[in-house]
Amino acid sequence: MTILYIIIPIAIILVSSFVFFFIWAVKTEQFDDLETPAHKILIDDWNDKLTNFQSPSFPLFQKGAKGD
Amino acid sequence: MSASNDSNSGIVQVKYNDEIVRMFILATIFWATVAFSVGIIIAAQMVIWQLNLNTSWLTFGRLRPLHTNFNLFAFAGNAIFVGIYHSTQRLLKTRLFSDSLSKLHFWGWQSIIVLAAITLPLGLSQGKEYAELEWPIDIALVLIWVVFAINFFGTLLKRNEKHMYVSIWFYIATIVTVGLLYIVNAISLPISFFKSYIVFAGIQDALVQWWYGHNAVAFFLTTPFLGFMYYYMPKAANRPIYSYRLSVMHFWSLIFLYIWAGPHHLLNTALPEWLQTLGIVFSVMLWAPSWGGAVNGILTLRGAWNLLRTDPIIKFLVAAITFYAMVTFEGPLLSVKAVNSLGHYTDWIVGHVHLGTLGWNGFLTFGILYFIVPKLWKTELYSKKLANIHFWIGILGILFYYLSMLASGITQGLMWRAVDANGNLVYPDFIETVIRIVPLFFFRAIGGVLFLAGFVFLIYNVYKTIKQAPKDLADETVQIKGTSSAINHPERGHRRLEGMAVAFTILALIAILAGSIIEVIPTLSINKYVKTEKKIKPFTPLELAGRDIYIKEGCYTCHSQMIRSIHSEELRYGAASTIEESMYDRPFQWGSKRTGPDLARLGKKYPDLWHYMHMENPRAVTKESIMPAYPWLISSKIDFNRLEKTIALFKKLGVPYSDKDISDASISAKTQALGIAARLKDQGVKGDVSDKKITALIAYLQALGQKGAQ
Secondary structure (H helix, E strand, O other): OOHHHHHHHHHHHHHHHHHHHHHHHHHOOOOOOOOHHHHHOOOOOOOOOHHHOOEOOEHHHOOOOOOO | OOOEEOOOOOEEEEEOOOHHHHHHHHHHHHHHHHHHHHHHHHHHHHHOHHHHOOOHHHOHHHHHHHHHHHHHHHHHHHHHHHHHHHHHHHHHOOOOOOHHHHHHHHHHHHHHHHHHHHHOOOOOOOOOOOOOOOHHHHHHHHHHHHHHHHHHHHHHHOOOOOOOOHHHHHHHHHHHHHHHHHHHHOOEEEEEOOEEEEOOOHHHHHHHHHHHHHHHHHHOOOHHHHHHHHHHHHHHHOOOOOOHHHHHHHHHHHHHHHOOOHHHHHOOOOOOHHHHHHHHHHHHHHHHHHHHHHHHHHHHHOOOOOHHHHOHHHHHHHHHHHHHHHHHHHHHHHHOHHHHHHHOEOHHHHHHHHHHHHHHHHHHHHHHHHHHHHHHOOOOOOOHHHHHHHHHHHHHHHHHHHHHHHHHHHHHHHHHHOEOOOOOEOOOOHHHHHHHHHHHHHHHHHHHHHHHHHHHHHHHHHHHHHHOOOOOOOOOEEEEEOHHHOOOOOOOHHHHHOOOHHHHHHHHHHHHHHHHHHHHHHHHOHHHOOOOOOOOOOOOHHHHHHHHHHHHOOHHHOOOOOOOOOHHHHHHHOOOOOOHHHOOOOOOOOOOEOOOOOOOOOOOOOOHHHHHHHHHOHHHOOOOOOOOOOOHHHHOEOOHHHHHHHHHHHHHOOOOOOHHHHHOHHHHHHHHHHHHHHHHHHOOOOOOOOOEHHHHHHHHHHHOOOOOOO
16 A cells, blocks of 8 residues: 555646646636637638538538538 | 739639649559458468469468558558648648659659569568568658658648648658658668568567557558548538547647557567556557547537438548547457457457458548549549448448457457366367368458458549549649738647647657657667576577578468467467567567467477478368468578578677678588488488478478577
8 A cells, every 4th residue: 555655646746737737728828719720621712701611619600501 | 833922912822732632542542452452362362272373472471461561551551642632732721842742752652562562472571560571662661751751841831821730730740650660660781682680689679560560550540540530521521620629639649648559469478567568558548539539520520410321421431430439449458468368369450450441541541532532633423322332332341351350369269268177278279270260261351352342333433533524634723811911819838839830740759759768768778688597599590591481481470489478378389488589580570460370389399291291281281271382492492692691690780600600601501401301301202302492491490499598
């Protein structure tokens, strides 16, 4: 059981670093925009209209599904 | 320059290089046909060995390396270039860095494949799985890979889209890691243009080989294809990836963990325990990112599951991701020591690999081809119905293949370990366990035929599609908003990193170097693990000549030389193999599959005549044997002259040969050969075989396990 003397401090250090980095990530606005990059790749051309693709996050554009 | 400025609005026109993508598509389809066909031929040879037509260059041992190298470098390789060149241009909104480098890349790569097609059947092999190509081809392959890397990173640096999408990260990891793995694993010293020896020996070679071998799966068959999943799945379904945030975690955890998992190919062997444990722990951890990624791909379809019914492209992609999930479930399972002791060296592993290659790599590639061929040839897909037929025949093929191999592997694994109440093996004759599974080999071959049959539908469909394409295939041109006028958000953390190509590449390199360094470097100081007081006698020159034949004929594709520390195995073959026994072996021959029995302690088990008859016709000594006959070993001659060079090279690498051993190499080999030939003659062999290959091979086989340190 002496392993506990090593494992518990390691666990505490790990968990606190996770909490620290989580708070840091939130504060630096890293969770503010989780959608743009995923949507951006669907637009090939500057002239493409958003209506050309459907997205659960953009219910307004749901119609005009690909069809086939 | 491919981009021209539109004067006032900041809108830029970009013309993609589609010609090169079309070329790689045609190459993919062509080589896939060859690679799949070779697979069917060797699958059929497992049922009817005569299908090698008694020709040396068509035997299983030589065609199996051709099959694996072709599927890896010719089929998957060309498919990787299709996907990367097609999607990278569109993701980065720029034309490929250089048209001429693209062409050089294409023709260089195809030439390497042709060289592989010539040299492997001739038996010019380094004897390391998935890395059999001889040193000049190795160098050519690395050079072309560098051309590819320059072309890719050049494109990355001149990109018009600052942000790099997750697919690009996977491509970066692929290019960097494959280069590193291939170079390190191929470090060898030549004795001639066609023959070289790897510098690593025994356990070092084993570890480096499976660090390479496992990560060929990880970084050649997984990461680029995951990049494709992240691009083509959303594109084909026309909806964004399920979770972009998950993809960040998926990427970093996957590339960091994967590189450690190699030692799970060497469980219960003489590999040091700490390495085995690391391999197991990291393999089990890999479960999480693998499934995270698979879930991310499949859930992209949420709210649009109807596409699965109507769109064959979506069918292929979703099935591929499902196979990926299945195979990455099975992988960690097989990495657990107890399960591994049953599955290792059996067909279960063969089934596992094919679940990944046929299901994940195959189906994902087919889905992508059906998706981009009509786009690149500016027309519609000729027939959706044919694509659907392809899908179902292909699925059936994979099921036949996998289920027969799973049944075969578990059956044979259980038979090998069966021990009765008195502590004796229930099936002491290895051949009993082979006879039982031969019918399953037949079903496996049917599975392969079905898979290829489905692919023929793809060939026809693509042919018809291309035929109806317009004559003029101009490169696709898009209008993009130049980066200069893009709105600048102050980005921080990972999102900022996603716009920094060089920093990102360096971090990815560090992630894959961590595991590599910790596992490989300590093993390179061999004295740490080898007990020097255990004296090992190196092979005699004639035995080494025999070893070269063993490698040339690809014996390692069916025979292992590693008795694992498992009770039933020690009962069957003798005491477990030690690290010291293979300490001078270049390359190591521990093997990965036992279609025939282990050979680590074969020496002195049978008389020379037995081996002679066995190589001439295996059925003369084992009635039901499925091993091919090797009559050419009896007629072709030993190359005594090169032995001097071999011994000199080995001495340079630290094998304790004296200078006299070098100068006397060919004389000593001839003397030993005369002895063996005389004994064979006494026992009734007609003719003088003292200068024939069979004699050298017998010398080697009789020396196995006879050099001390057991």
